[in-house]
Amino acid sequence: MKKNQNIQVQYNQLKTKSGTHSPSLATIQDFIPDLQIKVDACFLSNPYATELFLEYFKKEILDTGKINALLEFYPSQNQIIAGFIEQRLQIDSGHIFVANGAIEAIQAIIHKYCRGKLMITIPTFSAYYEYATKEHEIVYYQLNKNENYRLDVKDYIKRVNEEKPNTIILINPNNPDGGYIKYDDLILLINELNWVENIIIDESFIHFAYEDSDMALKSVVADVINKANVYVIKSMSKDFGIAGIRCGYAIMAKEKVKDILKNGYLWNMNGLAEYFFRLYAREDFLEKYDIVRRKYITESLFFISELNQIKNIKVYPSRANFVLIELLNGSTADKVTNHLICEFGVYVRNCNDKIGLDGEFIRVAARTQKENKIIIEAIKNVVEDKNLCI
Amino acid sequence: MKKNQNIQVQYNQLKTKSGTHSPSLATIQDFIPDLQIKVDACFLSNPYATELFLEYFKKEILDTGKINALLEFYPSQNQIIAGFIEQRLQIDSGHIFVANGAIEAIQAIIHKYCRGKLMITIPTFSAYYEYATKEHEIVYYQLNKNENYRLDVKDYIKRVNEEKPNTIILINPNNPDGGYIKYDDLILLINELNWVENIIIDESFIHFAYEDSDMALKSVVADVINKANVYVIKSMSKDFGIAGIRCGYAIMAKEKVKDILKNGYLWNMNGLAEYFFRLYAREDFLEKYDIVRRKYITESLFFISELNQIKNIKVYPSRANFVLIELLNGSTADKVTNHLICEFGVYVRNCNDKIGLDGEFIRVAARTQKENKIIIEAIKNVVEDKNLCI
Structure with missing residues (x-):
């Protein structure tokens, strides 16, 4: 528990240092090596598209040795x-x-x-x-x-x-x-x-x-x-x-x-x-991409519908791959995001620096099916944790 | 010969399109797939340092799978x-x-x-x-x-x-x-x-x-x-x-x-x-880097001394990894660079768009020992070619 408290202190220092933008994963890992991030639900991206890109990149650039020229020349x-x-x-x-x-x-x-x-x-x-x-x-x-x-x-x-x-x-x-x-x-x-x-x-x-x-x-x-x-x-x-x-x-x-x-x-x-x-x-890439785009939209829809089942929060309607969540249990975005990252390794966006929001908010991105389950479990646990309420 | 003439025409078109900067290797290869570039002596870099970087990159980023996170996250x-x-x-x-x-x-x-x-x-x-x-x-x-x-x-x-x-x-x-x-x-x-x-x-x-x-x-x-x-x-x-x-x-x-x-x-x-x-x-990287920096300076010195032996050109004194060469055989920088790239696959910098130079100039970078030999042979051949004189 003491270790986690230390992590929380270090994380707060880093957050202050990063201004109005979240520190990157690499920066977090540098400053707090003890902190294990399992899921980055702060970053708003399609993980299936990353996989697709990496597949092409491996086949066409790494395996062919073209990476050398790509890094060396203008x-x-x-x-x-x-x-x-x-x-x-x-x-x-x-x-x-x-x-x-x-x-x-x-x-x-x-x-x-x-x-x-x-x-x-x-x-x-x-x-x-x-x-x-x-x-x-x-x-x-x-x-x-x-x-x-x-x-x-x-x-x-x-x-x-x-x-x-x-x-x-x-x-x-x-x-x-x-x-x-x-x-x-x-x-x-x-x-x-x-x-x-x-x-x-x-x-x-x-x-x-x-x-x-x-x-x-x-x-x-x-x-x-x-x-x-x-x-x-x-x-x-x-x-x-x-x-x-x-x-x-x-x-x-x-x-x-x-x-x-x-x-x-x-x-x-x-x-x-x-x-x-x-x-x-x-065309070959774009055709494959469109499949993973649709797959991710479907995952996001399902993820949002699951989030909607959780008590003590309001999930705002979204047509993107992320949702804005208002905390209704009397806790703060600071407490909830710190708890999510330090106890569950789930990195979400603390919205307390966003102007134009009235209340306590976090933003959560959809990831893969497997990661979404981890995110949902973590959020459920945290927003139902009475110790986190004021 | 006709093929090479075509290549020359295409290369001239591309050069015009690229303005006052040389087209990149990738751009040249896109526009003129028939053109085989053996040595890029236009680009002013230390090839031994590239090797060193690639060695680290392979060991620490590719072989460990860290490349994925590097491409995916901010x-x-x-x-x-x-x-x-x-x-x-x-x-x-x-x-x-x-x-x-x-x-x-x-x-x-x-x-x-x-x-x-x-x-x-x-x-x-x-x-x-x-x-x-x-x-x-x-x-x-x-x-x-x-x-x-x-x-x-x-x-x-x-x-x-x-x-x-x-x-x-x-x-x-x-x-x-x-x-x-x-x-x-x-x-x-x-x-x-x-x-x-x-x-x-x-x-x-x-x-x-x-x-x-x-x-x-x-x-x-x-x-x-x-x-x-x-x-x-x-x-x-x-x-x-x-x-x-x-x-x-x-x-x-x-x-x-x-x-x-x-x-x-x-x-x-x-x-x-x-x-x-x-x-x-x-420190470990920089120590190794300093060795290849010195090695490359030595190669460059030797390269420049070899260039100085070639007739019909003036090699300007340089304390860098490249030299400015004035053509004294009555040929033009246009002709010489085109000939070098189309006949010998050696890409050098045509300086005819550089303001402040009075005469016909090319700029040639040192590369590895092996590549330097190719560059020198090609330049020798071209500046001694009577057909290229006016």
């Missing part, structure tokens, strides 16, 4: 790699800015094209307000807790028309709650707000969303490609389960891509990222 | 990785901005801290002027061909005092000619020009330089760490032979690192880059 330039995404999305590569993780595209767009007022929907992914500079004014659009943090499209349009921001930002499905704006509603919103200087749509979790049991992928990219004021941001870390490689991109007006690349970002992609985007362009 | 945050560099350089990590390749640090510093007039020594690495924006004014300091493009420190100081630039940039040893400013001279220069707002010293090739047969490493980092106006930029791609991973850093004033990281670059490093910097901090 990867291709940004616009060459954009050509692989062009093949996949069937849009001109001139519209594609390939990024060292979606976060690089967020940074480039906010710093280069967003002046004046940014309207940010909260709760949200904190980089959107953290990457704003002192030259920006931020106004928040608070999602309504009583409506389960779901976006009310009409109310949102009304508020944008009143507030007149230069830039609006929407993540679909939203992080940390998984709230989903239906494709038709989002297209309507974009058209109604066509006067806004910059409309940023972050589709980093769109591969996990669905409108019915067809589980069809509903991206807005093809619809907005000719709109000079719309940006679509895409992380590949989550859907393809490859956060360590750092792959993302943004779709935007050709002139903007040209301008961004004019004096920067020429060699921002590493050799593994280049390999990933080559795979992304290939 | 790497550590920027400042955590700076901690590994702190261990190596024995300077506070607050001074270290870890970059996705040195080029990212160049971009961040030029865009964020360099206003007004930049004084750039030419010939140089083109990113320094290409990454300047329309808000910058560029003045060039032309290195004197009659002095073998070596920097005349006194003349340089005089010119800076007259021109009064906000920023000065020096690469040591310089790219593309390998001209080296001695440690004492560089310290003198930095002190004399202490009034300049930004002094950027690029030490990307410093591991290949030497002042005598001790081959001791002479970085200025420790001397400038408390100078708020000095930046030291470091690529790891060359000395450690790992361009595909994208690792670099810049040393600068703490307030500047803090400011850069305030709204950006939080997760700019990939999992392999994190592994590399962990290795970089380790």
Whole structure:
């Protein structure tokens, strides 16, 4: 018990040091070697897609010895790699800015094209307000807790028309709650707000969303490609389960891509990222990927339905691979996340630094079937533990 | 012969497409599958260091299965990785901005801290002027061909005092000619020009330089760490032979690192880059690295002395792992590089897009002993080929 208390103290120190983002697995293991993490349910990714990527990577890169050249030599330039995404999305590569993780595209767009007022929907992914500079004014659009943090499209349009921001930002499905704006509603919103200087749509979790049991992928990219004021941001870390490689991109007006690349970002992609985007362009890979995408959606649905059975918590409706959970047993997110990691080896996202959330929240990602069972057992145990209540 | 002519046409098209930077090996192989590259003497790196890295990588990451977690999960945050560099350089990590390749640090510093007039020594690495924006004014300091493009420190100081630039940039040893400013001279220069707002010293090739047969490493980092106006930029791609991973850093004033990281670059490093910097901090790795560094310097010295025997060319004096070669047989750099790659599979840098060079030049990097022999034979053949003269 004393050992676990020490671990808790060390974990709290590390959490403070990491600011508003969770420390990485490697960082946790460095600082607290005694802490055994069994399941990383903080990281929002499809573990079956990771398996698929690793299968290709092993066969084509490791077993062939191509890994050597991949690590030794310079990867291709940004616009060459954009050509692989062009093949996949069937849009001109001139519209594609390939990024060292979606976060690089967020940074480039906010710093280069967003002046004046940014309207940010909260709760949200904190980089959107953290990457704003002192030259920006931020106004928040608070999602309504009583409506389960779901976006009310009409109310949102009304508020944008009143507030007149230069830039609006929407993540679909939203992080940390998984709230989903239906494709038709989002297209309507974009058209109604066509006067806004910059409309940023972050589709980093769109591969996990669905409108019915067809589980069809509903991206807005093809619809907005000719709109000079719309940006679509895409992380590949989550859907393809490859956060360590750092792959993302943004779709935007050709002139903007040209301008961004004019004096920067020429060699921002590493050799593994280049390999990933080559795979992304290939039919054989994509066909297999779509199978594991659907498999993971099914697992996530089942996982969420199981979580819904647990007492003392409220699970917010999500159309993504994670859920926002409110603690209703009088305990705090700090206590619950520490207990989950230190006693059960289950790493979840403590949301106590998320602005726009009223209450005590954690965010939990779906993993494999086997890992999901561990997560559910751990949460059940912790939220029913009377010692953790105030 | 017809096949080779086709290859030449395709290669020229690709070169035009790649702008002022050479296309990568992977890009060349995509566009011209018929072209067999035997030696990449365009890329300026230590192949023995690549071997050493691959040996560790295989043993510690591939054979242990750690590669999976490295690709799947988020790497550590920027400042955590700076901690590994702190261990190596024995300077506070607050001074270290870890970059996705040195080029990212160049971009961040030029865009964020360099206003007004930049004084750039030419010939140089083109990113320094290409990454300047329309808000910058560029003045060039032309290195004197009659002095073998070596920097005349006194003349340089005089010119800076007259021109009064906000920023000065020096690469040591310089790219593309390998001209080296001695440690004492560089310290003198930095002190004399202490009034300049930004002094950027690029030490990307410093591991290949030497002042005598001790081959001791002479970085200025420790001397400038408390100078708020000095930046030291470091690529790891060359000395450690790992361009595909994208690792670099810049040393600068703490307030500047803090400011850069305030709204950006939080997760700019990939999992392999994190592994590399962990290795970089380790004594066992560094001891082995220093052996291959010295071995490669010796190979480079021998390579350069062999090149000096070839007729019809002038090899400029270099204290780096590459040489600038002027063609004196009346042929052009275009013809010679195309011939070298298409007929001999030897890829060298065509310098016809480098500003500040007067004449026809190629840049050739040293590789392994075996590869160096191939390069030398190919160059001999080509520069003695009468058909290639005008």
